[in-house]
Amino acid sequence: RPKQRIPLPPGPPSDPFIGHIRHIPPHDQGSKFHEWAKKFGDIISVRVFSRTMIVLDKVSAAIDLLDKRSAIYSDRPSFPVYIMMGWVPNIVNMTYGNQFRKHRKIFHSNFTREACVQWRETQTVMARRLVKMILNDDKNYNRYINWFASALTIKIAYGMDIVSEDDEYVKIAEESADVLNNSGSPGGTPIDLMPFLQHMPSWFPGTHYANFARKSRPFVKRMYNVPFDRVRRDMANGMAGPSVANTEITRLMSTNSMTDEELEDVKGAAVIIFVAGADTTWSTMLVFIQCMLLHPEVQKRAQEELDRVVGHDRLPEFSDYDSLPYLECVLREVLRWYPVAPLGVPHRAMQDDVYKGMFIPKGATVIANLRGMSLDEDVYKNPKEFNPSRFMAEPEGNGEPFFESGFGFGRRICPGRHLAYNSLWIAIATLLSTATISKALDKDGQEIDVAPEYLFGIVSRPKEFPCRIQSRVDDAMRLLFPENPE
Numbered sequence: 001r002p003k004q005r006i007p008l009p010p011g012p013p014s015d016p017f018i019g020h021i022r023h024i025p026p027h028d029q030g031s032k033f034h035e036w037a038k039k040f041g042d043i044i045s046v047r048v049f050s051r052t053m054i055v056l057d058k059v060s061a062a063i064d065l066l067d068k069r070s071a072i073y074s075d076r077p078s079f080p081v082y083i084m085m086g087w088v089p090n091i092v093n094m095t096y097g098n099q100f101r102k103h104r105k106i107f108h109s110n111f112t113r114e115a116c117v118q119w120r121e122t123q124t125v126m127a128r129r130l131v132k133m134i135l136n137d138d139k140n141y142n143r144y145i146n147w148f149a150s151a152l153t154i155k156i157a158y159g160m161d162i163v164s165e166d167d168e169y170v171k172i173a174e175e176s177a178d179v180l181n182n183s184g185s186p187g188g189t190p191i192d193l194m195p196f197l198q199h200m201p202s203w204f205p206g207t208h209y210a211n212f213a214r215k216s217r218p219f220v221k222r223m224y225n226v227p228f229d230r231v232r233r234d235m236a237n238g239m240a241g242p243s244v245a246n247t248e249i250t251r252l253m254s255t256n257s258m259t260d261e262e263l264e265d266v267k268g269a270a271v272i273i274f275v276a277g278a279d280t281t282w283s284t285m286l287v288f289i290q291c292m293l294l295h296p297e298v299q300k301r302a303q304e305e306l307d308r309v310v311g312h313d314r315l316p317e318f319s320d321y322d323s324l325p326y327l328e329c330v331l332r333e334v335l336r337w338y339p340v341a342p343l344g345v346p347h348r349a350m351q352d353d354v355y356k357g358m359f360i361p362k363g364a365t366v367i368a369n370l371r372g373m374s375l376d377e378d379v380y381k382n383p384k385e386f387n388p389s390r391f392m393a394e395p396e397g398n399g400e401p402f403f404e405s406g407f408g409f410g411r412r413i414c415p416g417r418h419l420a421y422n423s424l425w426i427a428i429a430t431l432l433s434t435a436t437i438s439k440a441l442d443k444d445g446q447e448i449d450v451a452p453e454y455l456f457g458i459v460s461r462p463k464e465f466p467c468r469i470q471s472r473v474d475d476a477m478r479l480l481f482p483e484n485p486e
């Protein structure tokens, strides 16, 4: 084919047969890819065995390909480990086609910007509970933020209130999160790269993730079935609260032709709200806490804005959003400064393509390097610096664009982005209006310095760090829960 004479995008030198596998670090691959992109170009190609990976390091390239040519780039590579674990149906790694469109529709009808208004009250109440928990016991702030993200997504998916961390559903959610965190990088394990390994005996080298996947199946099954069965029981008894599962089952029942397959689709969509939404929200909140700790001047300015607009007699509401432009810049900068899904989720080219004189072969894995894009020096001045003012109009700021790419591109763009953004906004607004985040003190009363360190998986988050979060208003508890200030 003539296209084969067109060169692949450039890339670093590789080894025969294995390709770049020795050169790709196990962690923080986004930074490595960005380093290569600076040297070889905004689009690079790397090879792992026979698999070609195209890495896009510029937002404009991702928009040109993943958005404008979405008819070609909306597929996913297959992740056999996930399928072996039983994460099906699962929109995140579903191939592009009819079932994908059905799942996407479920997410779309529940999570457009307009549809998200229905979740605001729940988000506000949960944000206040979060702040109450932290103010009562700030040493465990990380646990409470994890609770906030899990309980919120479970509530929205299934309508269930998770009041304590010992709740059965939290345990199930933790088990399944554990499974995900230990299942290797999606598409990057030896099983993904050499699928025949899944059929080899467990002692065979390279089969670790296949064995792990088989052992994990019961946990994943519980995550799919237990909360979903509970919603169906509650619906039958007239006890079910509003939720995505409730809405979608009701919609199916109204057609009088509900099939098991359709019910499985709703079950799969509900579980993915938690799987895709909890870890990402938790991790972004931790990045926010870290940024406030390291930049007290930013925190002070956001608090001054909150005091001016909201005052001390009430707490922030979504209706205050437009009056708090600096707070918006703080959240936008958190999302840019450390995108918690640094490589997004890989796309797959469905046919041969040529872009700016470079060949992208059918079947190539196409990675949007969100980490690299967030550090683009052509767009962001001193990109490693945390500076919310960069988005403000000149002369106050640099008039730089918001970093929307943290939620991906094209027909695969994160369908939970409005929900996630709102959850984060109300949580940080409530926290900053009632509390101050600062460095923890050691036993001699000296501040403990924090050097940012991260855990890497498909989602990356700061390693736990010591931190002090203390009330800054009189009687915060009465403000948070007037009916039950204890």
Ligand code: HEM
Residues within 6 Å of the ligand: 091, 092, 093, 094, 104, 107, 111, 272, 273, 274, 276, 277, 278, 280, 281, 284, 340, 341, 344, 345, 346, 347, 406, 407, 408, 409, 410, 411, 412, 413, 414, 415, 416, 417, 419, 420, 421
């Ligand atoms: C700060 C929070 C979040 C971040 C940073 C984030 C980021 C992302 C990214 C980068 C992708 C891949 C997009 C692509 O392939 O181009 C994605 C996909 C996805 N996200 Fe999110 N997300 C967040 C929260 C949520 C929430 C709350 C939900 C649930 C409602 C959600 C549901 C999904 C789903 C279902 C997909 C797969 C979409 C598909 O394959 O078509 N996400 N997200």
